[in-house]
Amino acid sequence: MRVLFRRDIECQQFVELITDYLEGALPRGLVKAVDRHIAACPDCTEYLAQMRRTIQITGHIDGQIKGEPPPQPLPDEMLDALQKAFEEFHNSAGA
Amino acid sequence: MSVPLPLPPRPLPPDESSFVERLRKGDSRAFRELVTLHQASLIRLASSFVPSNAVAEEVVQETWIAVIRGIDKFEQRSTLKTWITRILVNIARTKGVKERRTVPMGSLLSDTADHAAVSPDRFSGPPGRGEWSQPPARWSELPEEVVLSGATIALVIDTVRLLPEQQKWVVMLRDVEDWSSSDVCDALGLTEGNQRVLLHRGRSTLRSMLEGRLGVAS
Ligand SMILES: [Zn+2]
Numbered sequence: 109m110r111v112l113f114r115r116d117i118e119c120q121q122f123v124e125l126i127t128d129y130l131e132g133a134l135p136r137g138l139v140k141a142v143d144r145h146i147a148a149c150p151d152c153t154e155y156l157a158q159m160r161r162t163i164q165i166t167g168h169i170d171g172q173i174k175g176e177p178p179p180q181p182l183p184d185e186m187l188d189a190l191q192k193a194f195e196e197f198h199n200s201a202g203a
Numbered sequence: 204m205s206v207p208l209p210l211p212p213r214p215l216p217p218d219e220s221s222f223v224e225r226l227r228k229g230d231s232r233a234f235r236e237l238v239t240l241h242q243a244s245l246i247r248l249a250s251s252f253v254p255s256n257a258v259a260e261e262v263v264q265e266t267w268i269a270v271i272r273g274i275d276k277f278e279q280r281s282t283l284k285t286w287i288t289r290i291l292v293n294i295a296r297t298k299g300v301k302e303r304r305t306v307p308m309g310s311l312l313s314d315t316a317d318h319a320a321v322s323p324d325r326f327s328g329p330p331g332r333g334e335w336s337q338p339p340a341r342w343s344e345l346p347e348e349v350v351l352s353g354a355t356i357a358l359v360i361d362t363v364r365l366l367p368e369q370q371k372w373v374v375m376l377r378d379v380e381d382w383s384s385s386d387v388c389d390a391l392g393l394t395e396g397n398q399r400v401l402l403h404r405g406r407s408t409l410r411s412m413l414e415g416r417l418g419v420a421s
Pocket of ligand 1: 118120149151152335
């Protein structure tokens with residue numbers, strides 16, 4: 109039988125605390141309670157691994173965020189046009 | 204024998220003020236550098252909030268024009284990167300409001316709705332303090348090529364696009380663009396606490412969508 113500490117947390121609480129836990133934003137007492145829970149609970153250990161995986165997979169979506177082909181690098185003529193806008197603004201502001 | 208002079212401490216984050224000064228003086232080389240450095244990330248961000256790459260390009264163009272006009276008023280209380288992104292966020296939001304009427308936004312919850320990370324049905328025991336009755340599957344046992352397959356990535360892309368707007372900004376900046384939480388708070392005008400709530404909801408939704416694909420129970 110598991111001994112419950114007064115500050116013990118259960119699985120359903122863990123899934124709501126997980127982001128604060130990963131962000132290092134939990135008070136120390138709760139960090140200990142979470143650590144204790146994970147150590148004793150293989151399901152929440154897996155949940156934590158899933159959340160880390162989720163973050164990792166999300167980090168892979170850059171450059172393919174749309175279903176269509178990724179945007180092309182800025183064409184020179186657009187860069188030139190922006191530079192012209194920049195120069196015109198400065199000439200008119202400085203004049 | 205001469206004693207080497209101590210080197211001045213290297214400022215962290217790198218000092219941008221001389222670069223900003225060049226921009227203010229109208230140095231167009233500096234401006235080109237700035238555009239080249241940030242363009243890809245701005246396009247990527249914008250295109251997840253508006254319906255097409257064409258509109259995303261418009262948003263980014265308008266952002267650069269606003270940067271040109273506003274650089275004199277930039278007070279350097281944040282980095283150039285977060286300041287530029289804040290401008291982009293505002294322009295994309297304005298455009299997004301116009302486009303939203305024509306784009307069905309799916310059934311995902313709003314930013315303010317109270318929302319459990321995992322359905323209460325999957326726990327048994329006292330409400331709010333339950334233990335898993337339908338525990339998460341063991342993704343760790345799945346082959347890497349399934350976890351990181353094109354279909355998995357596509358699912359994440361679709362889910363991110365359907366997140367409520369504020370959650371989407373936070374997830375995009377934190378987990379896709381890899382920004383720090385303080386930069387995200389700065390660019391979006393959020394408190395640290397709010398930012399974490401939005402991140403939590405966004406990530407929890409993504410995890411649960413992935414679970415639907417990668418397996419619920421073992
Ligand atoms: Zn648990």
